[in-house]
Amino acid sequence: MLRHLLLALAALAAIVALTFLVDPFTNIRIATVGYLLLAVAGLTVLTGLTGQISLGHGAFLFIGAYTVALLVVYVPSLPFWVDLLAAAAAAGLAGVLTGAAAARLHGPYLAGATLALAVGLPAITQRFPDFLGGSNGLGFTVNSKPAGIDIPSTQWQAWIVWLTVLAALVLLANLTRGRVGRRLRAVRDDEVAAGLAGIHVGRTKITAFLVSAVCGGLAGGLQAFLLGTAAPGSFTPALSLGLLAAMVLGGVGSLWGALWGAVALVALQAGTEELAHALELGTDVANNLPLAAYGVVLIAVVMAFPQGIHGLVRRMRPVKPEGAA
Amino acid sequence: MDLTTLLLSGLALGAIYAALGLSLVIIFRATQMVNFAQPALALVCAYLAFAVNRATGGYWLGFIVAIVAGGVLGALTERLLIRPLKDRGPLSPVIVTLGLLLVLQAVAGMIWTAEPQSFPYAFDFRGAFSPASLFAVVVVLVTAGAILLLFKFTTIGLRMRAAAFRPEVAALVGVRVGRMLTIGWTLAAAVGALAGLLAAPPFIHPTVMDTVFVYALTAAVIGGLDNAIGTVIGGFLLGIVLSLVSGYLGAELVTLAALAILVVVLSVRPDGLFGQRVARRV
Amino acid sequence: MRSKALVLAAVLTLSACGGAGETPATGGGGSGDPAPGVTDDTVLIGTHQPLTGPAAPGYSTISAGAKAMYSHINDNGGIHGRKIEYRVEDDGYNPTRTVEVVKKLVLQDEVFAIVGGLGTPTHSKVVDFLNTEGVPDLLVASGALMWDDPAKSRMTFGFQVDYTREGKILGDYIAKTFPDAKVGVFHQNDDVGRDGMAGLEKHVTITSAQGYDPANTDVLPQITALKQAGADVVVCECVPAFTALAILTSARIGYKPKFVVSSIGADPRTLTGLLSEFGKRAGAEVSAPQLLTGLIGAGYLPDVNLTSDPWTALFREVHQKYIPDVPLTNTVVYGMAQAYTFAQALKEAGRDLTREGIIKVMESGVLTGPGLTPFAFSPESHSGYTGAYVFTINADGNTTVVQEPVVTDRGDGPIEPAPTGRKTPSDIGLVG
Incomplete structure (x- = not known):
């Protein structure tokens, strides 16, 4: 616990220092890495540690983002941290329900069901256009910066995002290191053996969904806070699949992998866009270049580096006795 | 709302879901994975048909080119991308096929632009149950029947099943396991190309197969991923129910309805309506 | 100072x-x-x-x-x-x-x-x-x-x-040209449809309004509902692909309303392209010119065919x-x-x-x-x-203006002829 806390504090200090060195937009990118990291970390618990492949993680971000959006719009007097807790709670509830429904499903059946969740859930906004904004969604500004703090708002947002993310990660790291983590891994490695060892497999899977959904909900809430929007067009299956891809890119089953995955996702996006601009190709080619490059990187990394970026990093330095979580 | 119209329209839509679902099932039976690149493979094949159609002014040459191209692309995918991942667990193939999906969609956009373009039906599309719809339903049923016969009653079908479920044993008795997997992928992607040709009309664009894929996977999960007939039934069932939902409850509820159906079916039968409960490997 | x-x-x-x-x-x-x-x-x-x-x-x-x-x-x-x-x-x-x-x-x-x-x-x-x-x-x-x-x-x-101004202009044109028609609306499920209908309703009574979701290309239920409501005029508040889908689906069920399309979905060239492939295999009645002839649309920019x-x-x-x-x-x-x-x-x-x-x-x-x-x-x-003109598509794919440009507001203001005397590029002399 103490070690994780110290590590998180050091990370926070480093990030705060970094935000002073970069331009306001890069601060948004830093914050983006933060909330994506949390979302991918949640997926790591579910898929990496428990072996449940979910293609619907975006649904929990959707719930988190809309919870924050609705509270900001309809209950403006609530402080922001209450909104965030509510986002985590709402997503957690959805996670328990999903987990309960999904606990009996195997492999591709779970994948299919969660994909249907990612596609179906955002359609709720169409059913309640007055309350949820229909396909336009909700737009708003979250005021959280106390008067008197004289820094660019994007820098402040980066702080808030990373403070939340690191706090959540400390809890997550302790959770996965402890008894819960051992149970999750036992279920992943062999459900039957885990059951024989007295582990309640169904309950363990639901726990994994709960933890994963809370992370997703927080990430969605932070995204809403950072960008001031919650709209169905942001929560397409492409988001869920992108998060899964980020987890595999970074390295399955480790929170460090989640970090590398989130960084890779943001860097890839920025890099391929710049590439398309720099090459000045004919429009149809340039327009699709980022997509193609993203796909090629996914294929190449998985084929060449089975352990993802984290595996690569680990191979490059001597193994410490206490490897990362 | 006219019930017959909705039912017949749903049947034609269901044929498309069934066709793409069938291609997913063949691959699942061969390699125990879901091929997320299937919609993009189908898309590229449909675009090839589109290009041939535009060049020749006909329809059937493009149709044949698409099916053949599907087979070739399927074989290449298996050989180049899937076989190297043989012992890698379930996640790697998911991500690699996702990557392939993105690449193929991007390439289609580069060559054929993002704009929707006119894509013909095989036959006249007019009428409550048009010749085009009839063609879709019949061709899907015939394909499904042929595949069933292939698996059940031919040596090659038997070898494919053996290669998929007991690769070590199959290899011992002289089945060339790798070749069987390639054949499975070839077959699946050719069926996928057929689905693309049925799904593309009236307008083709790079994301035209996306929703079709979601419903096809839903159909396969409902029917049972290892069961071709179940998946075809699941596809038709889904097409009809979604058409009714759209007609009676509202077009915006279709995706939610698909989710609801899936939840209901899987909560009763976790391996689909016709799927077999696989014995756990301990 | x-x-x-x-x-x-x-x-x-x-x-x-x-x-x-x-x-x-x-x-x-x-x-x-x-x-x-x-x-x-x-x-x-x-x-x-x-x-x-x-x-x-x-x-x-x-x-x-x-x-x-x-x-x-x-x-x-x-x-x-x-x-x-x-x-x-x-x-x-x-x-x-x-x-x-x-x-x-x-x-x-x-x-x-x-x-x-x-x-x-x-x-x-x-x-x-x-x-x-x-x-x-x-x-x-x-x-x-x-x-x-x-x-x-x-x-x-x-x-x-904006969608409301345009809706008013189209509603007014329909009320004048087809005074006895039952008017149905096929609209995108968002502000395009909502704002457009707000304008339309100032001049016509809508018999049936059917929304579509851009992600769902099966519009048969909606078009069937319009047919069953007996709409003789169908206003499309939609993007070109869905205008084309509405036209094709109507042809599929033998429904022949007068289509009136808002400017975002009425580009004759785009529509002709989208509908170009169906005549070959399903007969001349569903060739693009046949499907599009007589379609009424709104526009505010000069048409590409107006050489x-x-x-x-x-x-x-x-x-x-x-x-x-x-x-x-x-x-x-x-x-x-x-x-x-x-x-x-x-x-x-x-x-x-x-x-x-x-x-x-x-x-x-x-x-x-x-x-x-x-x-x-x-x-x-x-x-x-602030306004639009109304045109109709001819059999040769060109358009004829059937109502000269008019302007209006978003409220209950009148619809008036647009001022004439538009400047040409050489009047403005932007470059050269």
Whole structure:
């Protein structure tokens, strides 16, 4: 616990220092890495540690983002941290329900069901256009910066995002290191053996969904806070699949992998866009270049580096006795 | 709302879901994975048909080119991308096929632009149950029947099943396991190309197969991923129910309805309506 | 006098600096203090467009048209010696991406202005940001009403005729031309449909309104419902692909209403392209000319087929020179007209370019542009085009104007003939 806390504090200090060195937009990118990291970390618990492949993680971000959006719009007097807790709670509830429904499903059946969740859930906004904004969604500004703090708002947002993310990660790291983590891994490695060892497999899977959904909900809430929007067009299956891809890119089953995955996702996006601009190709080619490059990187990394970026990093330095979580 | 119209329209839509679902099932039976690149493979094949159609002014040459191209692309995918991942667990193939999906969609956009373009039906599309719809339903049923016969009653079908479920044993008795997997992928992607040709009309664009894929996977999960007939039934069932939902409850509820159906079916039968409960490997 | 100027400068600076700290000061700065994105020989502008993903079909050629027009202007010396650098970011019609790319354009690339940001769900999420940062947000590519809110969003200006004005004009035309018809509506499930119907209902009674979801291309239930409601006239408040789907689906069930289509979905060339393949295999009755002949549509820009129009001549020339491979549709023309209008504002703003300067030009009402009706632009209104003409498609694919351009407001105001005497490109003399 103490070690994780110290590590998180050091990370926070480093990030705060970094935000002073970069331009306001890069601060948004830093914050983006933060909330994506949390979302991918949640997926790591579910898929990496428990072996449940979910293609619907975006649904929990959707719930988190809309919870924050609705509270900001309809209950403006609530402080922001209450909104965030509510986002985590709402997503957690959805996670328990999903987990309960999904606990009996195997492999591709779970994948299919969660994909249907990612596609179906955002359609709720169409059913309640007055309350949820229909396909336009909700737009708003979250005021959280106390008067008197004289820094660019994007820098402040980066702080808030990373403070939340690191706090959540400390809890997550302790959770996965402890008894819960051992149970999750036992279920992943062999459900039957885990059951024989007295582990309640169904309950363990639901726990994994709960933890994963809370992370997703927080990430969605932070995204809403950072960008001031919650709209169905942001929560397409492409988001869920992108998060899964980020987890595999970074390295399955480790929170460090989640970090590398989130960084890779943001860097890839920025890099391929710049590439398309720099090459000045004919429009149809340039327009699709980022997509193609993203796909090629996914294929190449998985084929060449089975352990993802984290595996690569680990191979490059001597193994410490206490490897990362 | 006219019930017959909705039912017949749903049947034609269901044929498309069934066709793409069938291609997913063949691959699942061969390699125990879901091929997320299937919609993009189908898309590229449909675009090839589109290009041939535009060049020749006909329809059937493009149709044949698409099916053949599907087979070739399927074989290449298996050989180049899937076989190297043989012992890698379930996640790697998911991500690699996702990557392939993105690449193929991007390439289609580069060559054929993002704009929707006119894509013909095989036959006249007019009428409550048009010749085009009839063609879709019949061709899907015939394909499904042929595949069933292939698996059940031919040596090659038997070898494919053996290669998929007991690769070590199959290899011992002289089945060339790798070749069987390639054949499975070839077959699946050719069926996928057929689905693309049925799904593309009236307008083709790079994301035209996306929703079709979601419903096809839903159909396969409902029917049972290892069961071709179940998946075809699941596809038709889904097409009809979604058409009714759209007609009676509202077009915006279709995706939610698909989710609801899936939840209901899987909560009763976790391996689909016709799927077999696989014995756990301990 | 002097103190007044100081107060003004202070107010402007404050309003520009609103939330974020590093916003470059705008307005009142004079020549010594160039605006962001402006150098001696360039001005950098940005936009967000759906270039990939599910919403790209139908919109991806707008920026191609705009780019061609900017190339044309730049190759002729630019505006006040400055070349226009046009940076297009792909947001995939995803509002989250829109916010990211617009913030990137403003904070990192430091564009002078955002021009023609596309889409209601997307652009609505950056209006507050752009206004807080004091970034001109010009000629938004959407007919939603919310761009016209100068009290709250002074930097934001619309472009195309809004859905309500257009609905009124179409409703009035239907009421006059088909007085006994039952009117049905086929509309996109968002503000396109909602605002459009608000206008329509001022003149006609809607018998049946059927919404579609852009992600669901099975529109048989909706068209069947319109048929069963007995609608003789079907108004399409939809994008071209769904106009074409409505027409095809009607043909499929033997339903032959009079289609009346709003400007966003009525481009004859796009529709002809979309419907081109069906006659061959299903008989001449469903060939594109047969399906489209008699279709009534609204427009506010000169049609590409109107070769006599001096603007169309310019657009064709630019198209031929820069993007001959992209089919010349009214969508491409839209991008060109938008680019031309921005360049005109840039010219009017003078060599001494500031953000405040261009806002003043926009509000001054001097912009005329290629459209057939005037802009509403004034300090009180930031609405774009104020009206439309009504045309019908002929058997040869050309169009005939059946109602000359008219203008109106969004409320209960009258529908009046648009002022004549439109300026030609040579009157404006933008380049050369």
